Amino acid sequence: MKAFLDTSNGTPYCKGCGHPHVLEALDAALQTADVLPHRIALVTDIGCVGLADAQFPELHTVHALHGRAAALAAGMQLAGTVTEDGPLKPIVLVGDGGATIGLLHLVHAAQLDVDVTVIVHNNLIYGMTGGQHSGFTPQGLRTTTTPHGVGIPPLDLAHVLGGAGCGYFARTRAPGRDLATLVAEGIRRPGFACIEALELCPTFAARIGGVTGKTLTAMGAEGGLAMGVIHDRPPRVAPTRDSSGVAPEDLFGKRLEPRPAWSGLQETVRILLAGRAGERAQSAAKFVATAAATAGLGATLRTDNPVTQGKGFSLAELILSPTQVRYTGLEQADLAIVTAQEGLTQLTQRDLLEGPSAPRRLLIDARLDLPAGTRCESAPLRERFGPLACSLGALVEIVHQAGWLDDRALWAAWKQLPEAQQPGTRRVLEKAGLSAPPDAVQRSA
Amino acid sequence: MATTSHTASRVVLSAGNAMIARGAMAAGCNFFSGYPITPASEVYAEMMRVLPDRGGVAVGAPDEISALSYAVGASLAGARSMTATSGPGWALMIETVQYALMTETPVVIAVSQRLGPATGGATQGAQGDVLLVGHATSGGYPIPVLSPVDARDCYELTIEAFRWAERLRTPVVLLTDKETSKTVETIDVDTLAPAIVEDRRPAAADAPFRPYGIEKLHDVPAFAPVGGRHKVTTTGSAHDEMGRLRKNDPGTLRQLQHLAAKVTARAADLERVRLRCEPGARTLLVGYGISARACRQVAHELADSEHPVDLLEVLSLFPVPARALAKAAQGMDRVVIAEENATGLYAGLLKPLLGDVDVRQVNTLGRMVSPTDIREAVLA
Ligand SMILES: Cc1ncc(C[n+]2csc(CCOP(=O)(O)OP(=O)(O)O)c2C)c(N)n1
Numbered sequence: 086m087k088a089f090l091d092t093s094n095g096t097p098y099c100k101g102c103g104h105p106h107v108l109e110a111l112d113a114a115l116q117t118a119d120v121l122p123h124r125i126a127l128v129t130d131i132g133c134v135g136l137a138d139a140q141f142p143e144l145h146t147v148h149a150l151h152g153r154a155a156a157l158a159a160g161m162q163l164a165g166t167v168t169e170d171g172p173l174k175p176i177v178l179v180g181d182g183g184a185t186i187g188l189l190h191l192v193h194a195a196q197l198d199v200d201v202t203v204i205v206h207n208n209l210i211y212g213m214t215g216g217q218h219s220g221f222t223p224q225g226l227r228t229t230t231t232p233h234g235v236g237i238p239p240l241d242l243a244h245v246l247g248g249a250g251c252g253y254f255a256r257t258r259a260p261g262r263d264l265a266t267l268v269a270e271g272i273r274r275p276g277f278a279c280i281e282a283l284e285l286c287p288t289f290a291a292r293i294g295g296v297t298g299k300t301l302t303a304m305g306a307e308g309g310l311a312m313g314v315i316h317d318r319p320p321r322v323a324p325t326r327d328s329s330g331v332a333p334e335d336l337f338g339k340r341l342e343p344r345p346a347w348s349g350l351q352e353t354v355r356i357l358l359a360g361r362a363g364e365r366a367q368s369a370a371k372f373v374a375t376a377a378a379t380a381g382l383g384a385t386l387r388t389d390n391p392v393t394q395g396k397g398f399s400l401a402e403l404i405l406s407p408t409q410v411r412y413t414g415l416e417q418a419d420l421a422i423v424t425a426q427e428g429l430t431q432l433t434q435r436d437l438l439e440g441p442s443a444p445r446r447l448l449i450d451a452r453l454d455l456p457a458g459t460r461c462e463s464a465p466l467r468e469r470f471g472p473l474a475c476s477l478g479a480l481v482e483i484v485h486q487a488g489w490l491d492d493r494a495l496w497a498a499w500k501q502l503p504e505a506q507q508p509g510t511r512r513v514l515e516k517a518g519l520s521a522p523p524d525a526v527q528r529s530a
Numbered sequence: 531m532a533t534t535s536h537t538a539s540r541v542v543l544s545a546g547n548a549m550i551a552r553g554a555m556a557a558g559c560n561f562f563s564g565y566p567i568t569p570a571s572e573v574y575a576e577m578m579r580v581l582p583d584r585g586g587v588a589v590g591a592p593d594e595i596s597a598l599s600y601a602v603g604a605s606l607a608g609a610r611s612m613t614a615t616s617g618p619g620w621a622l623m624i625e626t627v628q629y630a631l632m633t634e635t636p637v638v639i640a641v642s643q644r645l646g647p648a649t650g651g652a653t654q655g656a657q658g659d660v661l662l663v664g665h666a667t668s669g670g671y672p673i674p675v676l677s678p679v680d681a682r683d684c685y686e687l688t689i690e691a692f693r694w695a696e697r698l699r700t701p702v703v704l705l706t707d708k709e710t711s712k713t714v715e716t717i718d719v720d721t722l723a724p725a726i727v728e729d730r731r732p733a734a735a736d737a738p739f740r741p742y743g744i745e746k747l748h749d750v751p752a753f754a755p756v757g758g759r760h761k762v763t764t765t766g767s768a769h770d771e772m773g774r775l776r777k778n779d780p781g782t783l784r785q786l787q788h789l790a791a792k793v794t795a796r797a798a799d800l801e802r803v804r805l806r807c808e809p810g811a812r813t814l815l816v817g818y819g820i821s822a823r824a825c826r827q828v829a830h831e832l833a834d835s836e837h838p839v840d841l842l843e844v845l846s847l848f849p850v851p852a853r854a855l856a857k858a859a860q861g862m863d864r865v866v867i868a869e870e871n872a873t874g875l876y877a878g879l880l881k882p883l884l885g886d887v888d889v890r891q892v893n894t895l896g897r898m899v900s901p902t903d904i905r906e907a908v909l910a
């Protein structure tokens with residue numbers, strides 16, 4: 086079999102470094118793999134480990150950012166269904182440093198069970214930057230940055246990834262007799278696989294921490310790290326998904342055909358609805374905006390609520406205009422409808438009830454206390470329409486009476502509603518002064 | 531029966547974010563990865579909902595670094611990819627944005643601004659990330675940044691963003707803001723510009739492949755996907771035209787200069803503005819994103835007054851459209867620049883280009899720039 090590893094120009098590693106042993110095992114594994122070479126992507130992380138690219142001159146190589154190799158590889162692989170060449174076989178080479186900073190990428194790749202094989206070159210320290218401790222450094226080991234020894238336990242990647250549903254995980258030593266076999270198995274499998282190779286960095290781990298082959302053995306025995314194949318689960322089957330119902334050829338879904346005759350609006354009107362979250366002030370504004378759109382008006386709807394969307398105030402700023410709306414904000418409302426205390430408090434705090442921003446017309450629910458000195462009308466909105474429909478009822482009554490939108494426009498918006506909402510909304514619209522919907526009239530005629 | 535001109539057209543009621551998602555799909559986007567953040571989350575949700583039905587891939591990532599890394603990885607394999615975020619997520623993405631720039635990988639990133647710094651005000655609007663986005667690379671290498679003013683721009687400029695990303699093999703940012711992203715408005719869909727889909731230039735099948743091979747400094751290298759027949763060498767480290775790691779050799783320094791040249795050499799082509807002129811105007815309003823809409827209102831109101839104004843809506847923020855600005859400012863006594871941040875971040879870039887003209891900044895913090903603010907600056 087043809088070798089992929091080419092060391093004819095020498096290798097960049099220090100004498101005794103574990104990395105080249107992993108590359109030899111990878112080369113042996115690739116020679117037995119049933120994959121076309123150009124379908125393989127060698128994705129290398131930052132560090133001494135990342136110097137491998139140049140030694141595989143025939144494979145695609147992608148040298149990633151520190152820690153991000155597994156994420157790039159997952160993206161490449163996931164794109165397989167939309168790219169000309171189909172799914173790739175990415176093989177990720179990463180150090181214990183890269184596995185530390187990029188841990189979440191390994192976790193998510195395991196969760197996705199994406200067809201990526203990751204080889205973690207665990208030499209217990211950050212090699213390229215000078216022997217600092219990583220998340221994988223054994224407790225007690227002296228490193229450049231832990232002169233008195235590491236004080237916290239190391240990560241056990243098998244545990245971490247096992248908890249993420251990892252399909253295949255194996256740990257061994259490099260050099261090691263079984264390494265090539267384990268890597269080959271990782272590549273053969275159609276899902277995520279991770280092989281962790283414990284190895285030496287003579288330059289730092291050995292020189293500063295006194296790490297030897299015995300230390301690596303002890304990590305397994307006394308250190309409690311399991312060796313060999315630790316997880317071996319069948320690949321997961323992707324769940325089937327329901328269609329969104331959006332036809333590929335029509336990005337815009339249902340379009341409205343504007344009928345300017347359905348509106349008598351002459352000038353821009355700015356409407357402010359202020360209520361309580363969950364009481365459908367914003368849906369009421371959306372309903373009227375839809376009616377406005379069917380009547381050929383320009384409409385904008387700007388909403389505001391606290392970060393928790395189900396509690397507190399709910400504001401909707403609706404602008405209707407015979408032309409396209411230029412400015413979407415609301416310096417002064419022509420009409421403000423306040424249906425709940427939360428909304429009233431918001432408007433007071435924002436200074437929107439007095440001075441130059443005071444609405445030209447202010448309608449508030451009869452149960453609310455009128456702010457002292459504020460000019461306003463009050464009406465039993467909640468009592469008449471109920472808490473969930475008071476915004477809609479009050480708003481529709483006004484836009485309808487003013488002739489800004491006629492019955493046809495409002496019923497057209499009603500027809501756009503999901504069927505389950507239509508009967509309830511119909512009662513609200515009729516209470517607000519609309520005559521029966523056109524279809525109903527026809528049917529009874 | 532009499533019909534007015536717009537009876538024939540058809541409208542939708544849509545927020546900017548949904549229009550960004552539609553623009554992406556119209557532009558042939560087939561890979562999306564996302565992470566939730568207000569005010570960009572609807573782009574993510576819409577792509578997750580619709581893209582798979584269109585044969586694309588949409589994936590939720592565990593953070594923004596993953597989201598962009600997935601998109602970049604997908605693009606390396608030949609997909610047309612995108613992600614969407616806000617300022618905090620953009621901050622996490624910056625290293626990977628530079629990776630996309632360095633590896634010349636097309637990708638579109640929609641960034642919808644909210645009030646910062648840090649977590650800031652999640653549901654409050656702002657235009658405070660304009661420099662963080664425009665100057666996101668070590669060395670100051672340019673990344674094209676487009677900025678929609680309204681929901682229809684969201685659609686058209688997303689398509690444009692994909693075209694630039696593919697043509698120039700670069701990350702492109704679509705910079706929007708809470709208001710433009712989330713405000714719902716009527717859009718006449720029949721008058722939207724037809725989508726033009728552009729592809730990165732493919733490497734010739736029979737010629738030897740140089741992953742970053744260029745003749746002239748500003749050329750864009752031909753693309754071959756990872757996984758295709760050409761052996762690809764890609765790296766975020768300084769490299770020569772073969773993708774080989776090199777330290778300071780002439781070929782490597784030339785590649786770095788090329789990263790800037792391929793954008794700056796096309797700066798004139800990349801300028802996108804909307805200029806509205808009034809006879810007799812002596813004041814120019816300059817706005818981008820949501821602030822341009824307050825300018826629109828004032829320009830309209832003053833059109834028949836004693837103080838008519840011209841309006842320049844800047845749609846391509848970076849490279850800064852210096853030519854269009856100079857042309858628009860010619861003969862003006864005053865230029866008013868409006869934006870929703872405390873100090874006038876973008877105005878700081880425009881001022882040195884404006885010479886002696888009287889520049890007035892309109893800046894707001896925590897609220898939209900209003901027509902009143904602008905009127906005052908015009909009439910003061
Ligand atoms: C974001 C980022 N942080 C830090 C670095 C600096 N850095 C380069 S290599 C490296 C450590 C590599 O250690 P490891 O992953 O264990 O690989 P090794 O060198 O041991 O093979 C670090 C921290 C970087 N390149 N990028």
Ligand code: SF4
Nearest residue numbers: 098099102133212286
């Ligand atoms: S520093 Fe350590 S990890 Fe890096 S090449 Fe040398 S021995 Fe290997």
